[in-house]
Amino acid sequence: xxxxxVEIRLxxxxxxxxxxxxxxxxxSPVPEPSEGEVLVRNIYLSVDPYMxxxxxxxxxxxxxxxxxxxxxxxxxxxxVASRNxxxxxxxxxxxxxGWQNYSLSNGQGLYKITKxxxxxxxxxxxxxxxxxxxxxxxxxxxHAKEGETVFVSAASGAVGSVAGQLARxxxxxxxxxxGSDEKVSLLRKEFGYHAAFNYRKSESLPxxxxxxxxxxxxxxxxxxxxxxxxxxxxxxxxxxxxxLCGMVANYNDAQNEPGPRGMMSIVGKxxxxxxxxxxxxxxxxxxxxxxxxQWLAEGKLKYRxxxxxxxxxxxxxxxxMLKGRNVGKQIVQLAGE
Amino acid sequence: xxxxxVEIRLxxxxxxxxxxxxxxxxxSPVPEPSEGEVLVRNIYLSVDPYMxxxxxxxxxxxxxxxxxxxxxxxxxxxxVASRNxxxxxxxxxxxxxGWQNYSLSNGQGLYKITKxxxxxxxxxxxxxxxxxxxxxxxxxxxHAKEGETVFVSAASGAVGSVAGQLARxxxxxxxxxxGSDEKVSLLRKEFGYHAAFNYRKSESLPxxxxxxxxxxxxxxxxxxxxxxxxxxxxxxxxxxxxxLCGMVANYNDAQNEPGPRGMMSIVGKxxxxxxxxxxxxxxxxxxxxxxxxQWLAEGKLKYRxxxxxxxxxxxxxxxxMLKGRNVGKQIVQLAGE
Numbered sequence: 001x002x003x004x005x006v007e008i009r010l011x012x013x014x015x016x017x018x019x020x021x022x023x024x025x026x027x028s029p030v031p032e033p034s035e036g037e038v039l040v041r042n043i044y045l046s047v048d049p050y051m052x053x054x055x056x057x058x059x060x061x062x063x064x065x066x067x068x069x070x071x072x073x074x075x076x077x078x079x080v081a082s083r084n085x086x087x088x089x090x091x092x093x094x095x096x097x098g099w100q101n102y103s104l105s106n107g108q109g110l111y112k113i114t115k116x117x118x119x120x121x122x123x124x125x126x127x128x129x130x131x132x133x134x135x136x137x138x139x140x141x142x143h144a145k146e147g148e149t150v151f152v153s154a155a156s157g158a159v160g161s162v163a164g165q166l167a168r169x170x171x172x173x174x175x176x177x178x179g180s181d182e183k184v185s186l187l188r189k190e191f192g193y194h195a196a197f198n199y200r201k202s203e204s205l206p207x208x209x210x211x212x213x214x215x216x217x218x219x220x221x222x223x224x225x226x227x228x229x230x231x232x233x234x235x236x237x238x239x240x241x242x243x244l245c246g247m248v249a250n251y252n253d254a255q256n257e258p259g260p261r262g263m264m265s266i267v268g269k270x271x272x273x274x275x276x277x278x279x280x281x282x283x284x285x286x287x288x289x290x291x292x293x294q295w296l297a298e299g300k301l302k303y304r305x306x307x308x309x310x311x312x313x314x315x316x317x318x319x320x321m322l323k324g325r326n327v328g329k330q331i332v333q334l335a336g337e
Numbered sequence: 338x339x340x341x342x343v344e345i346r347l348x349x350x351x352x353x354x355x356x357x358x359x360x361x362x363x364x365s366p367v368p369e370p371s372e373g374e375v376l377v378r379n380i381y382l383s384v385d386p387y388m389x390x391x392x393x394x395x396x397x398x399x400x401x402x403x404x405x406x407x408x409x410x411x412x413x414x415x416x417v418a419s420r421n422x423x424x425x426x427x428x429x430x431x432x433x434x435g436w437q438n439y440s441l442s443n444g445q446g447l448y449k450i451t452k453x454x455x456x457x458x459x460x461x462x463x464x465x466x467x468x469x470x471x472x473x474x475x476x477x478x479x480h481a482k483e484g485e486t487v488f489v490s491a492a493s494g495a496v497g498s499v500a501g502q503l504a505r506x507x508x509x510x511x512x513x514x515x516g517s518d519e520k521v522s523l524l525r526k527e528f529g530y531h532a533a534f535n536y537r538k539s540e541s542l543p544x545x546x547x548x549x550x551x552x553x554x555x556x557x558x559x560x561x562x563x564x565x566x567x568x569x570x571x572x573x574x575x576x577x578x579x580x581l582c583g584m585v586a587n588y589n590d591a592q593n594e595p596g597p598r599g600m601m602s603i604v605g606k607x608x609x610x611x612x613x614x615x616x617x618x619x620x621x622x623x624x625x626x627x628x629x630x631q632w633l634a635e636g637k638l639k640y641r642x643x644x645x646x647x648x649x650x651x652x653x654x655x656x657x658m659l660k661g662r663n664v665g666k667q668i669v670q671l672a673g674e
Contacts, residue, residue: 259596
């Protein structure tokens with residue numbers, strides 16, 4: 001065990017894109033658990049788009065990060081000292097912990113995971129919240145049916161790459177877009193998308209989407225917002241569903257961006273837009289995880305990660321993820337498994 | 338029977354607000370029905386907001402009006418000559434017919450109505466498409482539940498005035514807004530809204546809505562779009578539903594207006610926005626009409642009309658309705674019952 005605990009804190013609130021200045025690095029001794037607590041050695045740290053929203057001082061479904069406090073994230077780690085009867089030394093756990101080498105937890109929201117045939121980091125991606133989000137959004141919210149066309153924005157990301165594959169496994173036609181030729185190639189060759197395009201090279205997003213969804217979109221799995229959302233809206237079929245998972249394009253706006261033009265089509269096409277938060281659907285998440293294990297084992301479900309090493313890389317990993325530089329799930333590895 | 342048929346045709350497509358120049362008046366002899374047709378003497382003509390959309394040359398759920406052709410509307414009339422076995426001379430009928438004194442119909446979309454205790458014009462309003470729209474939007478789309486707060490924009494209009502009353506009858510808290518003090522007074526005193534305000538006098542629409550919906554909005558019955566829609570969105574409660582019935586504010590825009598700011602709240606609050614068209618729900622409409630007869634008879638459901646007389650008043654009645662000058666349902670009376 002290291003004798004110090006490096007921690008990353010929120011130094012200031014970003015007013016647009018996040019910069020390195022918004023973070024502060026501190027060091028402190030590794031803490032001791034009090035009665036009821038466990039001490040977790042953090043192994044993998046997840047950086048996710050929704051965290052950008054928590055950096056604003058705005059009321060939302062998760063409270064904002066506080067200035068000066070250690071940032072929080074999904075973490076996979078190992079219990080190294082326990083004064084909580086639910087956990088034993090050596091247990092692998094998953095929960096919302098800090099951007100730090102060691103975290104104390106009272107056990108709330110912390111759950112044990114089994115080290116199986118896959119890296120533990122999978123519990124922050126395909127077997128964790130992003131994968132569950134893809135499943136809930138596609139089926140519980142979007143009601144995707146066999147034979148329908150599903151369009152996924154941010155298609156190569158942690159959520160999108162799973163959403164596209166689940167739709168394909170379900171018998172849907174799947175199209176998506178991503179921000180580099182490399183990612184588009186991955187969508188086609190690795191994740192089995194039927195069609196995909198690079199939105200940074202598109203001269204007309206509505207036409208690019210129409211080209212990959214010639215019959216129109218039945219289910220839009222919306223991760224991005226902004227111009228891509230608008231273009232998808234224009235390509236919806238009658239009775240289409242839009243699962244609103246997030247709007248990365250808007251997270252960085254100091255000002256609230258207006259919504260898409262063409263909202264009248266929601267009436268004319270009888271569309272349903274529905275926002276959701278994955279933690280509202282715990283039973284569906286369990287159902288997904290058992291299926292996902294099997295699909296991974298069978299090779300039907302593929303998974304990619306971008307892994308940086310060391311707590312000091314967490315801020316840049318987060319910024320890179322927001323800028324779309326990652327391929328697959330962005331992970332920060334803090335220690336060996 | 339008059340010996341001539343005055344007709345109003347679309348002379349040009351409006352590029353913003355509709356003006357008198359967009360219409361052309363023609364006269365022709367009263368036509369004779371061919372085999373399979375009926376000739377209808379038109380008694381009441383409905384002018385409705387959605388018709389503005391049909392004046393644009395844009396693909397939508399109803400095809401655009403054609404230049405030079407007689408405009409169409411919901412009409413209540415009486416069969417004066419029939420060569421269709423389904424209809425007899427003297428039958429009262431309701432259907433999509435022309436802005437004209439006499440219409441020919443092959444019977445498609447034409448259905449018989451019974452002259453009951455209410456004026457026949459009610460079949461164009463509270464007992465017709467607007468009333469059905471209120472019912473479908475509130476319950477089938479919005480899932481309004483007893484004790485919830487319902488907010489209705491364009492609350493005194495043909496659809497809104499029924500929506501608000503149905504919500505109240507169902508045990509909801511009902512608030513709405515309208516465009517004059519006279520209409521707001523009507524909302525409170527005649528239609529039984531629990532709270533209402535004049536949006537033209539509001540200094541902050543979000544604050545005005547918050548004042549009439551102190552717990553927030555569970556169901557927003559959206560008729561208007563634009564700034565009022567945005568303000569309603571900001572006041573939605575978690576798991577709220579928005580029934581998108583129409584967006585009058587956007588019908589007149591030559592350019593497509595952007596959607597509301599704050600769409601991210603759809604995710605955070607897990608909102609559902611759903612567009613609908615009443616004709617998709619024929620069974621629910623029947624269910625409504627039988628209930629509405631009873632509520633009208635019992636005095637639980639109130640109804641107001643603004644009636645102009647003569648086919649030549651149809652263009653101005655339509656323009657006035659779009660500008661919100663009508664109180665209750667705007668009707669053009671062409672002949673005596």
